[in-house]
Amino acid sequence: MAHVSTYKPNSAIEKWMDDRLPVMRMMHDQFNDFPTPRNLNYLWTFGGILTFCLAVQMATGIVLAMHYVPQETMAFDSVEHIMRDVNFGWLLRYIHFNGASLFFLAVYIHIARGMYYGSYKAPREVLWIIGVLIFLAMMATAFMGYSLVWGQMSFWAVTVITNLFSSLDSIIPGLGTTVVEWIWGGFSVGGPTLTRLFSLHYLLPFVIAGLVILHIWALHVPGSNNPTGIDIKSKSDAISFNPYYTVKDGFAMSMFVILFAAFVFYAPNFMGHPDNYIEADPLVTPPHIVPEWYFLPYYAILRAIPSKLLGVVAMFGSIGLLLFLPWLDTSKVRSARYRPIFKWFLLLFFVNAVALGYLGAKPPEGAFLIWGRICTAYYFVFLLVIMPVVGWIEKPAAMPGSITDDVLGKKPVPAK
Amino acid sequence: MKIFASPFRRSALAVAGAILGALTLTATPLLAAGDTPAIPSQKWSFSGPFGLYDRGQLQRGYKVYKEVCAACHGLRLLHYRNLGESGGPEFNEAQVKTLAAEVEVQDGPNEDGDMFDRPGKPSDAFVSPFPNKEAARAANNGAYPPDLSLMAKARVGGPDYIYALMTGYKPEPDSMDMQEGMSYNEYFPGHQIAMAAPLSADSVEYTDGTPPTVDNYARDVSAFLMWAAEPKLEERHRLGFRFMIYLVILAGLLYMAKRRVWSRLKH
Known part of the structure; x- marks a missing residue:
């Protein structure tokens, strides 16, 4: 692809293969002798970590699917069967369950790194957009996977989230209701909903892999x-x-696996909600329906807006806007290191996202609701106003002449 | 190249830290506390990374469950064989057979097409006290006694909550308007619980010299229910320890390898 191939077949077989399907050449040029900037910090190790997370989720998921029963009266018990009677079933299930959380932790760091160092700017716009699509597919997969446990929180989260589509009724009466019934496969969340969520939960990881x-x-x-x-x-x-x-990457991954293992072996239910150990009951609504922690910021945005339809639009828009980041940011300078004004707005954006996560777990009333609205406003003002405007008015700081100059600590060149 | 040497890298680290912080903040399950007091944490033999169940405590807890709780509450996800499995109460084979045989299990159909009752076997699932939810409600003044298989994981506080509930029965305050048949419990959400105080001193006979107090009964049955909800805890803690040692060594070796490989670069 980007550089001249340095692959030399060493044997007749390799030469034969190289003339027909140069897969060894590709592996050599892309993952062995691939020129990479010498100054990448540890935040760049999360790409490899995320690939590892996907592989772990797929491997454990395939085995779990051998024992899981996607049927409304048996789903919950089949998870407990895995936990109690399948050899190392508890380990597979706790890895898969905590793996989802760790996957999101890693992807949030990966996204934040991309935003801080301007990895979305030319010529990497398509790379960034594919990344946002992966993130969306991850969210869909995680949501569907959570529903499969068929506990109280699973059931009611599915009910709340699928019901969001009924807000389409306010555009065309009847449209939302029709869409929701179509998603459910009936008039409420039930058996048909579970089987289709299972089917899609198995499908989407392969889409993500692609x-x-x-x-x-x-x-x-x-x-x-x-x-x-x-x-x-x-x-x-x-x-x-x-x-x-x-x-x-190998060292960073081993540190990540230590964190992963600490959750799996010593606090396997820390990221979960106790209500999800109660079997789904359509007649009993939990007092507070909260999504998994990684969805909380979007949940806060949804609830910050009084109109249901606009809330849904804002929630999906908050992720959809990321697709346009390469064009919303008008600065030519990639790294926030050399952007004295933008850097602080961006760090505030990260703090704001964390704050939204905190508020998403709180009931939407009183001060929580007010703060939810302030943080939601900042989220959108940052992307739609601050990013383009700061790019126009900001004077970038002095930058090193090259990557080598930076590594060797040579004096930076003041910006023109 | 030093890890996070420059101030910019440090700010990147701060961001990562903030995300981690968010995780710990938001992941804590948040339920409406209302006016229910915080559940005090108890000391358990199974807490901490090296924690294991106390065999004697689980056996006593089983006795309390069977003689008191089992009158209304099921443990439908357990099998009698589980009582003899390692990491649990570890009754011996003969004891498990005897305990299983104490219940009547419906089996069948036989050659004549009839269902019949027979003594339980270790491979049988625990028999619930009521055939269905409706029967359970009918026998309990309309209140449904929940199955306890996962109770220790299905409430905030887990075994601490069960212990608090068992010992939280008090005379109701004068300001409280109690519904008929309800009992006042300090730790139950709303304070009105349909279950009357189930434990009283000397109601279950202990043969190992443990004082037969409400406190001990509550503690033992809470530990037993924790095992019922998390029967692989010991296996998890043991495997986790070995896995961690392996990982720490691996990480150390990889760090040294990284240092060595990177030292080839001229700075």
């Missing part, structure tokens, strides 16, 4: 961004991916 391949492809055309945001200019700016980044 998108990940495109994401890596789109990454390997321009190559990795780096903390300075400056392109590779000379040979000394880059190092070979292997061994430098394979070993660095």
Whole structure:
């Protein structure tokens, strides 16, 4: 792709294969001798970590599906059968359940890194857009997976979220109701809903895997961004991916797995809600229906807006807007390091996102609701106003001449 | 290259930290506390990364469950064989057979097409006290005694909550208007519970010298229900410890390898 191939077949078989399907050449050029900026920090290890998370979720999920029964009277008990009677079923299920949370933790760090160092800017717009699509597919998959447990929180989260589509009734009367009944496969969340959520929960990870391949492809055309945001200019700016980044990613991944294992073995239910150990009961509504922690910021946005339809639009819009980030940001400078004004607005945006998550777990009343509205407003004002305007008015700080200059600590060149 | 050496990298770390912080903040299950006091934490043999169940406590807890709770509450997800499995009360094989045989289990149909009752076997699931929810309500003044299989994971506080509930029966305050047949409990949401105080001193015979007090009964049955909800806890803690040692060594080796490989680069 981006660079001249350095692959040399060493044997007749490799030569034969190379003339027919050069898969070894691709592996060599893309994952062995791939020129990578020499100054990537540990935040760049999350790409590899996320690939690992996807692989773990798929591997454990395939085995769990061998024992799980997607049927409304048996689903809950089949999960408990896995926990109690399947060999290491408890381990598989706790890995899969906590894996979803860890996956989202990693993806949020990965997204924040991309935003801080301007990884979405030209020529990486398509790479970024595919990333947002992966994130959306992850959210859909996680939501459907959570429903499969068929506990009280699963059932009521599905009820609340699918019901959001009924807000379409305020555009065309009857449309929303029809859409919701179509999603449910009936007049309430029930057996048909569960089977289709199971089917799609099994399908979507393969869609994600396909998108990940495109994401890596789109990454390997321009190559990795780096903390300075400056392109590779000379040979000394880059190092070979292997061994430098394979070993660095490997170390970071082992640290991530330690955190992962700490949850799985010592606090497996920390990220869960106790109500989900009560079997789904359509006649009993839990006092507070809250989604999993990774959806809380969007839940806060949804509830901050008094109109149901506009709330739904804002919730989906908050993610949809990310698709346009490459054009909402008008600055030519990639890295927030050299953007003295933007940097602080962006860090506030991250704090704001965390605050929205906190507020999403609180009942939408009193001060919580007011703060929810302030934080929702900042979320959109940042993306739609601050990003373009700061790009126009900001004077970037002095930047190093090259990646090598930055690594060797040479004096920065003041901006023109 | 040093890890997070520059102030910019440090701010990136701060962001990562903020996200982690959000995780810990928001992941805590948040339920309406109302005017229910906080549930005090108890000391359990199974808490902490090395925690294991206390065999004797689980056996006593089973006795309390069987003689008191089982009159109204089922444990439908358990099988009698579980009572003999490692990491649980670990009754011996003969004891498990005897305990299972104490219940009548409906089996069949036989060759004549009739259902028949027979003594329970270790492979049988625990027999619930009522055939269905409606029968349970009818026998309990309209209130449904929930199945206890997962109770220790289905309430905030888990075993602490069960202990608090068992010991939280008090005379109602004068200001409280109690409904008929309800009891006042300090830790039950709304304070009015349909279950009358189930435990009283000396009601269950302990043969191992443990004082037969309400406090001990409550503690033992809470531990037993924790095991019922999480029967693989011991296996999890043991495997986790081995896995952690392996991971820490692996991470150390990878860190040294990383240092070594990166030292080839000229700075």
